[in-house]
Amino acid sequence: MGLTAAPPPDVTEALTRALVARAANGDAAAFAELIEGQYDRIYRTAWRWCGHRDDAEDIAQEVCVKIGQGIARFDGRSAFSSWVYRITLNAVRDWQRAGARRGRHADAYAEVAPKEAAADQEAAVTSSQLWDAVRSLPEKQRDAVLLVYAEELSHAEAATIMGIREATVSFHVHEARKTLRGLL
Structure with a gap:
């Protein structure tokens, strides 16, 4: 009761394309909805690559800014999620090149308590x-x-x-x- 199945992938992709088009034209609500739908994946990906929560948060925030700066140039040749992954991977690589190995060795998945x-x-x-x-x-x-x-x-x-x-x-x-x- 009240539960519905997720929409089929083609419907989800069409919704995402519509949100991207609106966000590219300056619709802040559409952009917020896109980011809300992608943020957990961005953060989780950054965390797996760098292994430290604070750094993953910084990278995720940077990725969100980069998405905002580049949304108007997204051409739709790939899925929006693939584009977001590429931006995330590039942000992680930039972070690593800037001195990612600062001596932090935090657990990426679990802390032993x-x-x-x-x-x-x-x-x-x-x-x-x-x-x-x-x-x-x-x-x-x-x-x-x-x-x-x-x-x-x-x-x-x-x-x-x-x-x-x-x-x-x-x-x-x-x-x-x-x-x-x-x-x-």
């Missing part, structure tokens, strides 16, 4: 170590792994976002697995 059960602590440490290792991979491998495994995108979707062929994504994932076996 004394009140947690021992099994939960072990899982959190293992997960943290895995994602720390993923973040240490070469850029293309890291991006491919995070898009495919953390964001649960297909290799084709990851290829679109990364601007490379699907087979190349598969290669980067394969190479990352080999590297991670050696690191862990």
Whole structure:
């Protein structure tokens, strides 16, 4: 009662295109709705890439500003969400080039607290170590792994976002697995 299924993807995409068009013409409410629909994904992606909440918040805010600055130039050749991912990835790379490794080593997925059960602590440490290792991979491998495994995108979707062929994504994932076996 009162629950409805999510609209089919083509309806959702049409709604997004309409919001983008309105936002590109200066409609602040449409822009706010677009950002509201994307913010959690932007933040989550930034957090997975950098591993620190404060930095992820800064990156997410920067991405929102960049979306606002570039919305009028969005040409619709790709899905809006793919465009947002690309902006997010570029913002993370900019952050990394500006000195991302400031000595912070925060857990990306879980903080181990004394009140947690021992099994939960072990899982959190293992997960943290895995994602720390993923973040240490070469850029293309890291991006491919995070898009495919953390964001649960297909290799084709990851290829679109990364601007490379699907087979190349598969290669980067394969190479990352080999590297991670050696690191862990």
